[in-house]
Amino acid sequence: MRHEARQVPSWLIFDVGQKTMAEVRIVFPEEKFCLVDFRQDDMPGVAMINRGLARLEPRIVFQWHLSIMIQLSELVKNGMPSQAEREIVDPFGDMLDEHIKGDEKKPNGLFLARITWNATRELIWRVYDPKPVDAFLREIIAAKSHPREFDYRIDPDPEWKLAQWHLTAGEEPNKAPEPTPGAVTPRASEGASK
Numbered sequence: 001m002r003h004e005a006r007q008v009p010s011w012l013i014f015d016v017g018q019k020t021m022a023e024v025r026i027v028f029p030e031e032k033f034c035l036v037d038f039r040q041d042d043m044p045g046v047a048m049i050n051r052g053l054a055r056l057e058p059r060i061v062f063q064w065h066l067s068i069m070i071q072l073s074e075l076v077k078n079g080m081p082s083q084a085e086r087e088i089v090d091p092f093g094d095m096l097d098e099h100i101k102g103d104e105k106k107p108n109g110l111f112l113a114r115i116t117w118n119a120t121r122e123l124i125w126r127v128y129d130p131k132p133v134d135a136f137l138r139e140i141i142a143a144k145s146h147p148r149e150f151d152y153r154i155d156p157d158p159e160w161k162l163a164q165w166h167l168t169a170g171e172e173p174n175k176a177p178e179p180t181p182g183a184v185t186p187r188a189s190e191g192a193s194k
Contacts, residue, residue, distance in 0.1 A: 024058055024061060026056070026061060029053070029055040029056055031111075032051045033049065034049055034170060035047070035048055038117075038169075040118070043118045044078050044080070045116060046116050046117075047113055047114070047115040047116075047166070047169055048113065049113045049166050049169050050111055050112055051169075053163070053167065054167045059158075059160050062109075063157060063160075064127040064128070064129075064130045064155065065127075065154070065155045065157040065160075066133060066152065067124050067153050068124075068137075068150055069120055069121075069122050069150060069151045070089060070120065070122070070149070071119065071120060071148055071149040072085055072116075072119045072120060073085060073148060075119055079118040080116060081116065088147050089148060092147050092148070093123055096123060097111055097123070097125075099136055100125050100127070100136070102132075108129055108133065109126065109128070109133065110125060110126045112126055112163055124166065126163065127154065130154040137152050
């Protein structure tokens with residue numbers, strides 16, 4: 001879904017170096033999606049990326065990088081999901097997107113990318129406050145209300161280094177996305193439909 005550029009209420013950010021709070025206003029650029037085909041480990045992949053975020057300023061407001069990695073079950077060749085699998089996973093992704101973004105006028109998350117590769121679907125957002133997102137994902141895991149197993153990570157990334165590949169994808173053909181470094185946060189496996 002595309003949205004026109006819009007201005008939202010101010011955000012408070014903390015400048016660690018100067019130990020001060022600053023109030024900023026953001027004009028969100030229009031969502032602009034592009035598809036990028038790539039190869040990694042001799043497997044094809046496809047990424048749908050919101051390139052509109054390349055123009056977002058100041059980026060520091062959404063300094064957390066959220067990655068949700070869903071394990072796909074029903075596959076066709078090359079590790080890609082079947083139509084039946086997409087009918088299960090896509091609505092789950094839509095529900096996650098709605099809750100992670102939150103309030104449309106002052107969103108907590110901005111959708112960055114959806115990457116499908118080697119029996120996985122990765123969904124990525126830039127997040128303002130990671131606490132409600134973490135609580136929401138932990139609730140899903142505790143309630144076992146997820147159709148497929150998934151892992152998630154929420155990493156501090158004030159300079160948007162973890163989003164660099166996504167914001168420049170397509171400029172270097174067939175270069176695969178870099179894996180997110182560090183430890184994995186909770187895994188949703190028990191209760192997932194197989």
